[in-house]
Amino acid sequence: MKQFNLKALLVATTLTAILASCSKDKTPTPEIPAAERAGIYVLNEGGFRSNNSTLTYYDFASKAIIPNIFSVTNAGAELGDTGNDVQVYGSKMYIVVNYSSTIEVVNPKTAKSIKQIELRDAGVGRQPRIIVFNKNKAFISTYDGKVAVLDTASLAVEKFINVGRNPEQMVIANGKLYVANSGGLDSFTAIGPDKTVSVIDLATLTETKKIEVGLNPINIAADAYGDVYVISYGTDYPAKPVLTIINNSTDVVKSSASIDAGYAADFVVNGDLAYYITDAGKVKVYDVKTDVVSKENFISDGTALVLPYALAIDSTTGELFVTDAVSYGSNGALYAFDKTGKKEYSFTVGINPGSIAFVNK
Structure with a gap:
């Protein structure tokens, strides 16, 4: 389970989840x-309230870290x-x-700062979590029950949209923004967690x-077939989470x-397949077209991960990148696997490596 208040929630809670099966008609997407x-x-989270987040960069051509x-x-x-x-x-x-x-808004080719934007309400931090984009807007979920709307040209916050309690991940589908409202900070109170999107x-x-x-939805993703996937973690982790599938045309479950x-394992969709991490350290492959697990472990060469923490798929190569938190208190690692699941290389990163981003030439 992940460290308190890191990528998933500021609270350890837990789950009960879902898999379903039905045929789908794919929405054509442009080449x-x-x-x-x-x-x-x-992006390495560091320790909560330790003020030690870091950013590791790896150059593909020079192999420099x-x-x-x-x-x-x-x-x-x-x-x-x-x-985060x-x-x-x-x-x-x-x-x-x-x-x-x-x-922090930076130049992706150099990591040079362009602007730091503070998200506070009367001096109290809003605790931003996740950022997604649509046209000239960025949308940022904040733990005070809002989604901030940021203009990507002026870098000014234009408005705040009220949502549910402690919103986490978001996804854009069919002209709509779907926001997972976790209510995670209330998991161990009489109020209990949220259970809405x-x-x-x-x-x-x-x-x-x-x-x-x-209860306690955190992870959310969408496919090209008109479905939105939500993983909710309940209050009794490590009991199994729940995967809810929503039709994005009708917004009906x-x-x-x-x-x-x-816990808080990203559900990453790439084409017809989605990938997610299990407590057993596997990376399962889920077919979003048929809604069944198509492979029990993407990693095919026996490479063992201690505490797999975050993952990303490079859609241009089919490579899978997985971070390993190792101990939650020491430097972690990033592993690169080719599209057949064989390890290509690995290198040391910072403490609690929780998010991955690709940069183009």
């Missing part, structure tokens, strides 16, 4: 020219406390630093409804079933 990758960033590139590039400045998400969008990279309540109309930037799912995902 996009393959990008040429320059390298990969790993820069362990704390943000500090190196920015005259010794540090990221802050609990880096990193994403490249357009000509900028956005680093969400949860407990420091900041968004907020639906935000991207045209009006308003919440239109809430969809009931399992299609199915709910248990899934053996590890």
